[in-house]
Amino acid sequence: MTPNSETSRGENLASCHDCGFVVALEGGAHHAATHCPRCHAVVHRRKPDSLNRTWALVITAAMLYVPANIFPVMRVISMGKAQEDTILSGAIYLLVHGMWPLALIVFFASVVVPLLKLIALTFLLISIQKGSSWRPVERTKLYHVVEAVGRWSMTDIYVVTILVALVSLGNLATIEAGLGAVYFAGVVVMTMLAAESFDPRLIWDRVRESNG
Amino acid sequence: MLDLNFKALGSAELSIPAGWLTLCHACDLPSRVGNVPVGGTARCPRCGSVLYKRVGDSLDRTLAFALAGLFLFIAANAFPFLALKMQGNVTHTTLSTGVRSLYEQGSPIVASLVLLTTILAPLLQISSLIFVLGPLRLGLRIPGQARVFRVLRSVQAWSMMEVFIMGVLVSLVKLLDMAQIVPGLALWSFVLLIPVLAAASSSLDAEWVWRRIGLEE
Numbered sequence: 001m002t003p004n005s006e007t008s009r010g011e012n013l014a015s016c017h018d019c020g021f022v023v024a025l026e027g028g029a030h031h032a033a034t035h036c037p038r039c040h041a042v043v044h045r046r047k048p049d050s051l052n053r054t055w056a057l058v059i060t061a062a063m064l065y066v067p068a069n070i071f072p073v074m075r076v077i078s079m080g081k082a083q084e085d086t087i088l089s090g091a092i093y094l095l096v097h098g099m100w101p102l103a104l105i106v107f108f109a110s111v112v113v114p115l116l117k118l119i120a121l122t123f124l125l126i127s128i129q130k131g132s133s134w135r136p137v138e139r140t141k142l143y144h145v146v147e148a149v150g151r152w153s154m155t156d157i158y159v160v161t162i163l164v165a166l167v168s169l170g171n172l173a174t175i176e177a178g179l180g181a182v183y184f185a186g187v188v189v190m191t192m193l194a195a196e197s198f199d200p201r202l203i204w205d206r207v208r209e210s211n212g
Numbered sequence: 213m214l215d216l217n218f219k220a221l222g223s224a225e226l227s228i229p230a231g232w233l234t235l236c237h238a239c240d241l242p243s244r245v246g247n248v249p250v251g252g253t254a255r256c257p258r259c260g261s262v263l264y265k266r267v268g269d270s271l272d273r274t275l276a277f278a279l280a281g282l283f284l285f286i287a288a289n290a291f292p293f294l295a296l297k298m299q300g301n302v303t304h305t306t307l308s309t310g311v312r313s314l315y316e317q318g319s320p321i322v323a324s325l326v327l328l329t330t331i332l333a334p335l336l337q338i339s340s341l342i343f344v345l346g347p348l349r350l351g352l353r354i355p356g357q358a359r360v361f362r363v364l365r366s367v368q369a370w371s372m373m374e375v376f377i378m379g380v381l382v383s384l385v386k387l388l389d390m391a392q393i394v395p396g397l398a399l400w401s402f403v404l405l406i407p408v409l410a411a412a413s414s415s416l417d418a419e420w421v422w423r424r425i426g427l428e429e
Binding site: 013014015017018019020021022037038039040041090093094097099102105106109136137140141143144151152154155156157158159160161162163164165166167172173176177181182185186188189192196200201203204205 | 234238239240242260296299303305309310311313314321322325329358359361365369370375378379380381382385389390391418422426
C-alpha cells in the first residue's frame, strides 16, 4: 500500500519532529519555527543548525577516539600485579582464547563501528555542503544504518562494568575502570548525539534545488 | 487540578481515516497515507523510509507488553543478576552493582552512562507507555499524557539492554578460566525483557495515540 505522492514545493509544510503532525509554516526559511498544535513541541522545517552541530560533535568524537584507544579501559590487579587492557587488547585476548566470533563482534562494535560512524557522517556532511545530488536514496539509507548501529559500541563499556562488579568484591583480584573507558564513553555519547542532530532531509533539499 | 475527561472510544474512532497527510521524516516528501491493512507498512515512495505501520489491536497489545515489561523490570532489579564463585567464595551482584562500584572507584561519567542506558531509560520507556496507554484503554484522558508521550520518543535511543547482554556474554567468556559464574533470576528476567520491550515498541501505533491524546485538534 504505497501512498500517493504530491509535489512538496511551495507548500511550506513542516512536520513536527516529536509527533509527526503536519503544520503550515509562514515563510520559507529553514529556521522558521512555531509550536506544534498537537504536542506543543517546537516545529522547525529542519533541525536547527544541523550541519554546524553535527560537525562539532563529529570532531569532538574523533578527538576522543584517539585516547579511547590508547589508554587502558580496564586495570586488573591480581596478587600485587597489575595488568592493563585497551579496547584492542581486549579483542585480541578473545581471539587468542579461540573465541573468534566473539572477538570479531567486540572488534567491530568497539573499533570499527565508531570509526565507520565518523567517516559516514563526515561523508554525509561534506556531500551536503558541496550541494551533491548523488544517490540520495543510498545516502539516506547510510544515515539510517549509522543511526541504528551506533549503540553496539557500548559493549565494551558494559564488559568493564560487569567485570568491575563481579571481581571488585572478591579478595583475590580487583578490576578498575581505566581512563580509556571515560574517553570511550565520550565517543559513544558524542556519535549518538551527532547522528541525532544530523537532518537527513538536508540531503533531499539539495536534490530538489538541483532538479529545479 | 485533575481534569478527567471521560470519553468512550467508539468504533469509528478506532482507526485513522484514510488519506491523512504526512511528511517523510527522512526526505520531507508529503504523502497521503491510504488504507493500510493490518500488518502493512506504508513507505515513502521517494526514499523508502517507513511512514506508517498498522498493527492490529495496537493499544491492547502494547499495553500488555508494557505491563509484562514492568514485572520483568522489577524482577531484573530485585533479584541477583550474576554470582561469581572463586575458591569457595561467592560474590552476588545485582544489575546496579557495577554502577555503584564504578561510581565508588571514581568513574562517575561511565557509571551514569551505564545507569541511564540499562536502568533509567528502560524504566522510563515502560512507565511512560503505561502512563499514556493505561488511561486511554479505560477511555480516559489525563493531563500530562502528551508531555510524557514526547519523552518516550527521545528516551528510546538510550535504552540499550540488548547491548548489555552482549557485554554479559563477553564478560562470561573472559572470566571462564578464572572463576565460575552463576546466572541469577534477574539475568533471565532481563533477557526476557528485551523481546518484550521490542514487541511493545513495534506494536505501538504512535500516530493513532497522538490522535487520541493530541492537545488541540
